[in-house]
Amino acid sequence: MKAYETYNAVDFAQDQSFIRWVQQKEGANESFWERWLVEHPDQKAVVEEARRMVLSFQFQEKKLHEADKNEMWQNIAAAAEEEVKNKGVFQLLPRRWSYAAAVLILIVGATLWWSVLPGTHVRTGKAEFAAHTLPGDSQINLNASSKVFYNEKKWSKERKVSLKGEAMFDVKKGTRFVVETPSGMVEVLGTRFNVLDRGGHLRVECFSGRVRVSSGSQQIILEPGESVDFRNQQMHNQSFDLEEKKIWQDGFFEFEDATFEEVFEEMERQFDIKIQAGSEIRALPYHGFFDSSDLDEAFEIVCFTQGLQYEQIKPGVYRVTQ
Numbered sequence: 001m002k003a004y005e006t007y008n009a010v011d012f013a014q015d016q017s018f019i020r021w022v023q024q025k026e027g028a029n030e031s032f033w034e035r036w037l038v039e040h041p042d043q044k045a046v047v048e049e050a051r052r053m054v055l056s057f058q059f060q061e062k063k064l065h066e067a068d069k070n071e072m073w074q075n076i077a078a079a080a081e082e083e084v085k086n087k088g089v090f091q092l093l094p095r096r097w098s099y100a101a102a103v104l105i106l107i108v109g110a111t112l113w114w115s116v117l118p119g120t121h122v123r124t125g126k127a128e129f130a131a132h133t134l135p136g137d138s139q140i141n142l143n144a145s146s147k148v149f150y151n152e153k154k155w156s157k158e159r160k161v162s163l164k165g166e167a168m169f170d171v172k173k174g175t176r177f178v179v180e181t182p183s184g185m186v187e188v189l190g191t192r193f194n195v196l197d198r199g200g201h202l203r204v205e206c207f208s209g210r211v212r213v214s215s216g217s218q219q220i221i222l223e224p225g226e227s228v229d230f231r232n233q234q235m236h237n238q239s240f241d242l243e244e245k246k247i248w249q250d251g252f253f254e255f256e257d258a259t260f261e262e263v264f265e266e267m268e269r270q271f272d273i274k275i276q277a278g279s280e281i282r283a284l285p286y287h288g289f290f291d292s293s294d295l296d297e298a299f300e301i302v303c304f305t306q307g308l309q310y311e312q313i314k315p316g317v318y319r320v321t322q
Contacts, residue, residue, distance in 0.1 A: 005040055012050030022054040119151035124165075127272035134161070138177070139170040143196075143248050144269040166196040168249060171209075184215030184230060193222075194247055199262070202230040207242065251292040260284045263302055264320075271295050277320040281308065 002015070012018045021033045037047065122132045122142060130142045135155045140148060146165025154160075159177040161169075171177045173190030181197035191209025196202070204213045206222035213220050215230040220237060222228060228237040246252035253266055261282040264275045270292040284306050290298040299310045303320065310320045 004036060005043065007043075007046070007050075009046050009050040009053060012047060013053040018050065019054055022051050119149055119153075121147065121149050123147040125272075126269050134159075136172050136174060138172045141168040141249060143167060163195055163197060165198065166194070166248065168192070168194045168247070184213060187212040187214075198265075200231070201262075204228055205240070205245075205247070207245075248292075252289060253292065254289040255286050258286045260286050260302075260306075260320075262286070263290070266290075267298060267302070271298070272316070274317045275320060276313070276317065281306075281320055281322060 004012075004015075007015070017029060018033070021030060037044065122130055122140070124130050124142045124144055124146050126144055128144055132140045132142070132148070134140060134150065135152060136159075138159075140161070142148065143166035146163070146167055148164075148167060149162045150160060159175055160180065161178070162180045164182060169177075169179065169188075170192045171188055171190050175189075177188050177190075179186040179195055181195065181202060183197050183200055183202035186193070186195055186204055188209060188211050191211055192207040193209075193211050194203075194205045194207070196204075202213075202215055204211060204222065205227040206224055208224050211222040213222060213228055213230075215235070216233065218230065218235045220228050220235065222237070225242045226237060226239055228235060246254070253270070255263055259282065260277070263286050264277060264282065267273065267290065268275055273295070286302070286305065288301065288305055290301050292298065299318070299320075302308075303310050306322075308320050308322055310318055313319050
């Protein structure tokens with residue numbers, strides 16, 4: 001058993017069990033941390049500070065280029081210098097930037113820390129949506145639990161957006177427009193398209209213009225009314241009716257060759273709830289849809305296909321059984 005009572009905020013922010021609990025990831029030991037906080041009320045302030053650190057240190061799991069590393073350190077140093085000037089007191093690094101540097105040392109070799117890179121960050125939480133206007137009046141609409149990043153200073157030379165989650169893009173004509181995701185890259189000149197990248201599954205739908213999508217060594221060009229899915233290094237493309245097609249902006253969530261695990265995750269994002277279900281249920285196949293306008297109706301539609309039952313066990317928490 002770790003001696004958590006001796007930990008400071010940085011120690012907590014580096015602890016994997018603590019990080020999983022703060023980020024509400026699968027396998028998080030919620031009961032342990034809730035009990036530990038009750039038993040150690042004097043550590044509440046330290047834990048809260050560590051929690052803020054974990055939530056702010058969001059990063060994308062990809063290799064860093066040397067220029068990105070240098071740029072991050074320059075921004076940390078600049079922010080620290082600015083704070084020293086404002087206080088009129090000399091110090092090596094303000095406390096909060098010492099924490100940032102400490103955590104950055106742990107992750108800089110293998111990941112890209114979005115929160116430090118200069119530019120614009122747009123994020124949504126569970127049951128949240130956001131509309132954002134890019135330079136040049138291109139539009140982004142973010143689905144729940146998604147985030148995008150872009151650098152305004154470099155925009156005139158490179159129209160590039162990094163996406164994690166799902167978003168609809170309406171791009172004005174101009175130079176090449178690139179959307180980078182953990183699973184692939186989407187390139188267009190001027191078009192309307194939707195990109196989803198969650199859990200290694202990349203899906204792109206083209207509504208106007210032409211879209212080039214690449215993932216690994218595979219590449220495809222989509223015309224209006226075409227979509228492509230990359231999953232487990234396999235590519236599958238198909239057509240859809242532009243006039244009949246409904247998407248997440250309409251509150252409509254459609255699944256093909258999915259599992260209940262994927263459906264439950266989307267329901268948790270859209271309704272800001274937690275769903276408890278055994279691994280055998282989560283592994284069941286699902287082909288269907290749900291509407292985000294009514295939670296009970298969504299549960300009934302989803303559960304009906306496999307004869308499952310659902311119940312609310314406490315506010316915001318539901319259990320699904322066979």
